[in-house]
Amino acid sequence: MVGALCGALALVGFTGCGIPERTEVQIDRRKEPAAESGAVNAGSEPPTRTTTIIPEEFVKNFLVAAAGEPDRAYYRVKQFIDPQYRSRLQEKRGSEVELTVVRLTDTPRVTFGVDDRFKVSIGVQQVGVLRTDGTLAPPVSSETHYEFGLRNASPSGATDDGAGLYVIEPPNVLLVSETVLQDYYDSRTIYFWSSDRTQLVPDLRYLPDTVPTERRLNEVVKWLVDGPSDWLRTAVVGLPDRTELINNATGGHGRWEVNLDMPGDDRTQIDQLITQLAWSLHDFDGELELKIRNNPVKVENLAARRSLRELYPLREGPQGYCVYEGAIHSLSVVGEPIEVPLDEAANRNVVSAGLARSGEQILAALVVTASGEKQRLTVGTGRAPVTTFGKAANSYKVIGRPVWLRSSDPSHPQGLVVADGKLYWFDGNAAMTQIALNLPPGVVTAVAVSLDGQRVALIADGTLYVAAVKLLDGGGVTLGPSRRVITSLTGISAVDWVDENELIVAGAAARPAIHEVSVDGSLQTELAADTRAKVTTLSAYPANPTVQMPLTYMYEASGSAYRTKPAERILPSHLHGVSPPPAGVRPGNPSAPFFLF
Incomplete structure (x- = not known):
């Protein structure tokens, strides 16, 4: 009678019957998949x-x-x-x-x-x-x-x-x-919760095309059970220790079953696991039944769960900005032109900027000119237009474009910036703290943050790295072990994220060029064969599973800004609200392009 009641409750939510601590179950500890009878291969084998x-x-x-x-x-x-x-x-x-x-x-x-x-x-x-x-x-x-x-x-x-x-x-x-990864494998993204369990973090994997549909579910679940990639481990949490897959994850025709031997009986953790499974099985639809030690826990529609818990709070389209004559201006040729969300008095002497949305707030980090031809970071937050800014205690010779770490806690905004060859963390009051890096000694020249806010890309001595972000209690961040991203580009000078697992990178090939590079270095696609000059700034609007967008980016080279789609130089006439200069006066060049989202 109790078992029947538990089965019925599983159809509408969590069971109230409790989950036995241990049962005699069959654990699947095989590391290699075994083909199922009657399975049809999804792809072709390499040539003989x-x-x-x-x-x-x-x-x-x-x-x-x-x-x-x-x-x-x-x-x-x-x-x-x-x-x-x-x-x-x-x-x-x-x-x-x-x-x-x-x-x-x-x-x-x-x-x-x-x-x-x-x-x-x-x-x-x-x-x-x-x-x-x-x-x-x-x-x-x-x-x-x-x-x-x-x-x-x-x-x-x-x-x-x-x-x-x-x-x-x-x-x-x-x-x-490396071409085999595109020709004979399906690149898949699975997800792990961030260390504070507020954000799903992407983890790139490769599944052979020949793995049949009946087994793809099983392989993804085994990856989740085994834990995240090495470079992400310091910033994410895996499934509880001693979690094992019981038998094989099975299903078909819109009904899937996952049976785990997982310690504990935490309702919140189980609910988060279902969200994690729904996004890691992003190409699976229909109903997923989760069992813990053979006991039904919940039946969930995968597509409905993905709609209920979107990956990223990104709704607006790309809106571009540039710096022109010491002030930020919106671009009339990239998105709908809108007012700059800063008080006019604060929008002066700007060299570069990073703006972001956090709920109803605008996060604004500006690099402005200071005395003695130096630069200083100023930071302000609040509803648009942002009026109050704090100043960093120190000024520097050169400060790169600041970037914000997207967080679920809008009351504690924080970001990253490169100043005089070192990486710093900053908070909403412009307090800056240097971050120790696990890198060979060298000069850091650029940093970019992924849309999930849990991973960064760094350039040090012309070499590209990625690292995971760990948020510290009370504010501040540390970075996990850095992983070098191998590309054929040399003298890498600028980087940004264009997708969950893709970077846009500027460096030298035969000529100064821009490439799209996967986060593990396996994929490299030429986007601009010749930029004619070294690219010093790159800014991209990130595509993601929630909002699909064509590749959209801007960059700066030789003090001038450019946009793509179509590729063209950004002129003062492309800026919203900028009047033509008087006759005989040569206009300046818009620079430091970036997106607000």
Whole structure:
């Protein structure tokens, strides 16, 4: 009778029956997925060894052979390798299987030798190590060059099973090009709660395309049970210790079931877990039944839960601003022109600015000119127009564009800013405190904050890093261990977030350029091949699952501001409320572009 009542209550909310502390349950501790009977693969396998006998094409196929489900990675690669050399590839099993992901720095060079053999030479940039949990960890190898050989087993054109090309003297790792992550994997975002449990924080993973739909739910839940990526651990909370997945997460036809052995019986924590599951399973619709130790807890419609608890409070479209002649002006060519949300008396002597919305308040951080050609940070908060500003105690030679850490506590606003090569935290009164960084000694030149407010991107000595943010009780922040983001750009000078897991980055390729780069460095897409000058400021309007937007960004180079879509220089005539200068007077250049959201 009690069991029947619990089952009925599960359909409308939390059970009132309690959850047994322990039951005899079957725990799924397997690290490798096992195919289900009747499952249909969602994607294709990499090409096989006999797909081509053209050496250049064969090398390309060899560099993707390991992609896919990890339990068969060594099998797929060994089919390419001459049998007498297969023992050189030291096989790992289970969770120890790792793919060495590289970016080719040039076209692989294939030269013909003797005895129907070829020599292959490949220049690479190490991108990372793809683990079985779907994370792309930082690279462990420093190799910039690989060489191996090819043997033609059928010089006379034989067509038997042993014919075709084989790899000889192979690399001793599962070597793959970074293109496999786009061609053979589904990039997925799972979510963990921030340390204060107020905000879901994205965590990028990769799932082989060949994993069937019936098992994708199970893989995502296992990732959540195993915990966040290494670089996020200091800023987020995983599921309670000793949480295990019971059997497999199952379902289909709009009904899904997740059964966990999870300590405790905390209603709030369980409700947050359902929100976490709903967003981590963002492409799943229908009903999700959560069980704790085989006991039904709640049935929730996934789409309804995502609508009930949106990821980000972002409703307005992009509104652009620039600094012109020492004052902030809204752009009439980026969004609907609106009044600057500052008192006119405060909007003077501005060098750069960071504005943000927090509920009904405007958070304003301005870099203004100070005495002796120095700069000072001023900060004001309140309803528009903001009238009262506090001044930082010290002035600096150079201060970068300040950025706000978005928080669920509008009464304690805080942000980050770079001043004279060091990173500082500031509060709503403009008090600044230097933040210790886990980086090689060097000069910090830029900082950008993700929309969730729990991750930052940093540039130090022209190198790009990301780190997790941990909010301290009573105010202030620390940063977790910094992770270098590998790109082909050099002399990186500006950065901002354009999506949950994507950055926009300025640096040098053949010429000064702007690229879109994934937070783990795996994806790199050219956006502007030649900006003609070093980009000193980048500002993007962030797309996200709640509000889908085309890529929208602005930047500054050589003291002039530019916008994209379409790409053009921002002129004084594009500014709202700016009158043309008198005849014979040359107008200045708008600079320091940014978005308010």
